[in-house]
Amino acid sequence: MAYEKELQVGIEASLSAAKLCQAVRGNIPDRIEKQDRSPVTIADFGSQAIICRALAEAFPNDPVVGEEDATALRSSEMSEQLAQVTEYVKQEIPNVSTEDVTQWIDHGNGEPSQRFWTLDPIDGTKGFLRGDQYAIALALIEEGEVKVGILACPALSLDLAPPLNEEGLLFVAVRGEGTKVRSLKTDEFTAIRVASPDDEEHLRFVESVEVAHGDQSQQSAIAQQAGIKSPSLRMDSQAKYGAVASGAAALYLRLPSPKQPDYRENIWDHAAGVIVAEEAGGRASDMYGKPLDFSVGAKLFQNRGVVVSNGSLHEAVLAALNK
Ligand SMILES: Nc1ncnc2c1ncn2[C@@H]1O[C@H](COP(=O)(O)O)[C@@H](O)[C@H]1OP(=O)(O)O
Ligand SMILES: [Mg+2]
Ligand SMILES: [Mg+2]
Numbered sequence: 417m418a419y420e421k422e423l424q425v426g427i428e429a430s431l432s433a434a435k436l437c438q439a440v441r442g443n444i445p446d447r448i449e450k451q452d453r454s455p456v457t458i459a460d461f462g463s464q465a466i467i468c469r470a471l472a473e474a475f476p477n478d479p480v481v482g483e484e485d486a487t488a489l490r491s492s493e494m495s496e497q498l499a500q501v502t503e504y505v506k507q508e509i510p511n512v513s514t515e516d517v518t519q520w521i522d523h524g525n526g527e528p529s530q531r532f533w534t535l536d537p538i539d540g541t542k543g544f545l546r547g548d549q550y551a552i553a554l555a556l557i558e559e560g561e562v563k564v565g566i567l568a569c570p571a572l573s574l575d576l577a578p579p580l581n582e583e584g585l586l587f588v589a590v591r592g593e594g595t596k597v598r599s600l601k602t603d604e605f606t607a608i609r610v611a612s613p614d615d616e617e618h619l620r621f622v623e624s625v626e627v628a629h630g631d632q633s634q635q636s637a638i639a640q641q642a643g644i645k646s647p648s649l650r651m652d653s654q655a656k657y658g659a660v661a662s663g664a665a666a667l668y669l670r671l672p673s674p675k676q677p678d679y680r681e682n683i684w685d686h687a688a689g690v691i692v693a694e695e696a697g698g699r700a701s702d703m704y705g706k707p708l709d710f711s712v713g714a715k716l717f718q719n720r721g722v723v724v725s726n727g728s729l730h731e732a733v734l735a736a737l738n739k
């Protein structure tokens with residue numbers, strides 16, 4: 417199997433980060449506001465610290481392009497939060513100092529290069545704070561192509577055969593080798609496939625819970641034109657990619673919000689999810705049918721909107737979008 421060491425290190429670190437996130441969520445943490453006014457929590461920081469530490473140790477030459485950074489956390493106004501992050505990280509890694517934690521977090525300030533990792537330590541922070549879905553999303557990118565995706569969804573369970581019906585799922589994909597899933601609690605993997613074209617029961621679509629993250633009225637209209645009759649399943653985070661990859665839904669739509677026409681998607685919000693869906697037999701593109709281009713920096717500057725399907729539905733969706 418390819419990328420064995422990457423998988424072993426990435427999976428172990430993601431499981432440890434998932435444990436930290438669930439421990440923090442035991443008593444819903446404060447919402448900290450970032451400069452762009454989006455929320456972050458002590459769990460986002462702790463998760464990034466744990467995963468960056470593991471990657472720095474195992475792959476010292478690989479840059480990590482992560483969402484968070486420790487600048488604000490180092491300031492005196494946030495010393496209490498930094499102490500809390502450090503306490504939670506200590507439950508996973510003994511004997512760490514606040515300085516270790518901030519240094520590990522800042523290891524995620526790398527730049528995209530020929531080979532690099534991209535990390536969203538909590539994807540769907542708003543879902544995390546609401547008690548809904550969130551994910552820990554890690555991907556390895558080489559020559560602009562996603563090669564490995566590791567997607568932990570600690571609160572997800574799907575109305576499908578075991579292990580998908582258990583709460584807490586880990587999706588793993590390697591380019592050319594398929595997608596598999598396991599429960600966070602057991603270490604046995606099962607291969608998964610997208611919904612087949614004749615699966616009427618799962619002919620439905622997923623979209624964000626957050627109205628501001630897309631264009632829900634257009635998303636509904638397009639899904640209907642593509643032959644989907646049931647209402648959407650609303651879900652936070654890249655868990656939506658897991659829903660398509662395992663056949664719980666046939667389509668994920670994320671169309672540009674009319675209120676934020678210039679929004680560009682971050683690579684860490686999609687890389688792991690895209691390979692999980694593609695390797696399960698699905699297809700991912702932007703709203704014009706262009707493949708998502710992970711070779712142009714930390715954002716998907718060459719793409720607008722995201723369409724992820726079981727493959728068979730894709731052309732009908734693109735046709736509806738480009739009418
Ligand atoms: N204004 C926005 N438009 C689109 N996506 C956003 C916006 N703000 C944050 N996000 C990102 O959307 C993703 C989750 O949203 P959704 O549940 O809608 O799919 C997250 O990656 C979130 O980042 P974050 O990792 O900070 O939570
Ligand atoms: Mg965020
Ligand atoms: Mg995100």
Ligand SMILES: [Mg+2]
Pocket residue numbers: 460483536537538539540541
């Ligand atoms: Mg995030």
